[in-house]
Amino acid sequence: MSGIGVISKRELLAYFSTPLAYVFIVIFLALSGSLTFFMGSFFDRGQADLNSFFSFHPWLYLFLIPAVAMRLWAEERKTGTIELLLTLPIADWQVVVGKFLAAWLFIAISLVLTFPLWITVNWLGQPDNGVILASYIGSFIMAGGYLAIGSCLSALTKNQVIAFILSAVVCFLFLMSGVEIVQAFFQPWAPNYILDAVNSLSFLTHFNGIIRGVIDFRDVVYFASIIGVFLYVNAIIINLKKGS
Amino acid sequence: MANNITISLDGLTKRFDSFTAVNNISFSLGKGEVLGFLGPNGAGKSTTMKMLTGYLPITQGRASICGYDVVSSPLSAQERIGYLPEGAPLYGDMSSIEFLRFVAEVRGFRGAERNQKVENAVSKLELGSVINKPIETLSKGFKRRVGFAQAILHDPDVLILDEPTDGLDPNQKHQVRSLIMEMAPDKAIVISTHLLEEVSAVCSRAIIISNGNLVFDGTPKDFAKLGPLDEAFRELTSEKSIKKRSNKKRSIKTRPKKENR
Numbered sequence: 285m286s287g288i289g290v291i292s293k294r295e296l297l298a299y300f301s302t303p304l305a306y307v308f309i310v311i312f313l314a315l316s317g318s319l320t321f322f323m324g325s326f327f328d329r330g331q332a333d334l335n336s337f338f339s340f341h342p343w344l345y346l347f348l349i350p351a352v353a354m355r356l357w358a359e360e361r362k363t364g365t366i367e368l369l370l371t372l373p374i375a376d377w378q379v380v381v382g383k384f385l386a387a388w389l390f391i392a393i394s395l396v397l398t399f400p401l402w403i404t405v406n407w408l409g410q411p412d413n414g415v416i417l418a419s420y421i422g423s424f425i426m427a428g429g430y431l432a433i434g435s436c437l438s439a440l441t442k443n444q445v446i447a448f449i450l451s452a453v454v455c456f457l458f459l460m461s462g463v464e465i466v467q468a469f470f471q472p473w474a475p476n477y478i479l480d481a482v483n484s485l486s487f488l489t490h491f492n493g494i495i496r497g498v499i500d501f502r503d504v505v506y507f508a509s510i511i512g513v514f515l516y517v518n519a520i521i522i523n524l525k526k527g528s
Numbered sequence: 529m530a531n532n533i534t535i536s537l538d539g540l541t542k543r544f545d546s547f548t549a550v551n552n553i554s555f556s557l558g559k560g561e562v563l564g565f566l567g568p569n570g571a572g573k574s575t576t577m578k579m580l581t582g583y584l585p586i587t588q589g590r591a592s593i594c595g596y597d598v599v600s601s602p603l604s605a606q607e608r609i610g611y612l613p614e615g616a617p618l619y620g621d622m623s624s625i626e627f628l629r630f631v632a633e634v635r636g637f638r639g640a641e642r643n644q645k646v647e648n649a650v651s652k653l654e655l656g657s658v659i660n661k662p663i664e665t666l667s668k669g670f671k672r673r674v675g676f677a678q679a680i681l682h683d684p685d686v687l688i689l690d691e692p693t694d695g696l697d698p699n700q701k702h703q704v705r706s707l708i709m710e711m712a713p714d715k716a717i718v719i720s721t722h723l724l725e726e727v728s729a730v731c732s733r734a735i736i737i738s739n740g741n742l743v744f745d746g747t748p749k750d751f752a753k754l755g756p757l758d759e760a761f762r763e764l765t766s767e768k769s770i771k772k773r774s775n776k777k778r779s780i781k782t783r784p785k786k787e788n789r
Contacts, residue, residue, distance in 0.1 A: 297626075363617050363619075368617055368678070373634070
């Protein structure tokens with residue numbers, strides 16, 4: 285267990301040793317804030333909740349999280365430090381989990397820094413803070429799903445830009461499978477179980493359940509399995525790519 | 529040497545698809561021996577080292593470090609190895625001290641013990657003046673020394689150094705070599721190199737591989753007997769000579785010392 289902690293600590297410090305971390309946090313805060321107020325018409329809705337804040341998260345994460353995840357393995361492979369890391373007496377899966385947790389913690393820090401919105405809405409009215417808390421947790425878990433995909437695909441290449449684009453594309457597919465247009469495409473011809481399968485694969489479907497204030501066990505299981513499966517594949521890819 | 533074998537390779541083979549990078553290499557190495565691992569570029573030196581350190585999977589054969597099989601108990605083997613990969617890759621964004629502390633922590637040292645280990649390595653390699661600078665700003669010689677410090681930090685029984693002096697100036701080369709000699713008595717050390725004079729300078733034993741095959745195993749003196757180093761090397765690693773020898777069953781494999789082919 286302690287090995288994972290050591291890896292996470294190094295990885296998290298590496299984020300803050302480059303401007304990337306600060307740029308990410310500023311962009312995340314600026315975008316999530318302005319989307320809430322302008323696109324989400326926070327004031328016009330006249331409701332004391334943070335729905336207009338959270339409903340943009342799946343779209344924000346679509347390109348922000350691949351940006352966080354892209355360096356996890358691609359950089360390691362490019363500089364050759366992966367050889368150093370994997371010949372230290374620590375199991376590969378511990379390195380995979382350690383790196384993932386560091387990036388996840390970094391997202392958690394960014395999410396926590398959106399607290400002024402929460403203060404604002406509490407100052408303006410009496411929101412249901414239980415729903416807000418559930419939404420924060422849901423958003424955090426969903427971020428884990430995006431991140432696992434990003435980390436996995438980052439191991440495929442030495443090039444961070446390619447890693448970014450690949451994971452943005454795959455995340456996009458996971459996101460879009462729940463959108464009405466895509467559903468409408470399948471509706472006329474596909475049997476119901478395919479329709480359901482496509483729909484239930486989507487981040488959107490599961491996240492929308494959570495921001496209504498209900499943390500459904502099935503939604504949590506869904507994101508947990510996404511994280512588990514992609515980290516498992518991540519470890520496999522690293523093993524396969526060692527020779528090249 | 530036979531009583532304290534620390535590195536042992538038995539029929540080690542690595543194939544990438546149809547290409548055989550390392551072909552059926554066997555040798556063992558005891559404490560106090562410094563093995564010069566020679567061969568032209570692409571001969572399979574690095575691949576062999578990567579299999580020994582548990583980085584690359586082994587296609588065929590076995591390898592063990594201090595009795596621990598590198599495949600079935602990789603972590604126990606890795607705990608006993610200090611490894612300097614080719615080109616000494618390091619985390620450029622960390623300072624030397626941060627980096628060495630990180631490696632010490634991954635190796636399971638905490639608190640005072642960790643600081644003690646790092647301090648030892650730092651003083652051995654005279655890194656004191658650059659300890660707080662980001663690694664990416666250091667000169668090549670210092671980078672190599674940081675890589676070295678990382679490898680000897682936990683005082684391992686086995687040191688595997690992939691081209692430790694490559695790209696260093698003569699002074700730095702000398703420094704690295706004297707460091708290796710200093711550590712030699714109580715460790716088994718494998719150095720890969722394509723510098724022939726390095727072998728006579730630091731090694732107690734030389735192994736030459738070419739196209740993945742072991743073509744010479746003996747002391748540097750035996751090697752010198754074959755004629756001028758350059759010519760002997762070219763002769764041993766030329767295509768013709770390999771073919772001839774594979775017909776005759778690898779005959780030039782002398783045991784170090786004793787048998788004098």
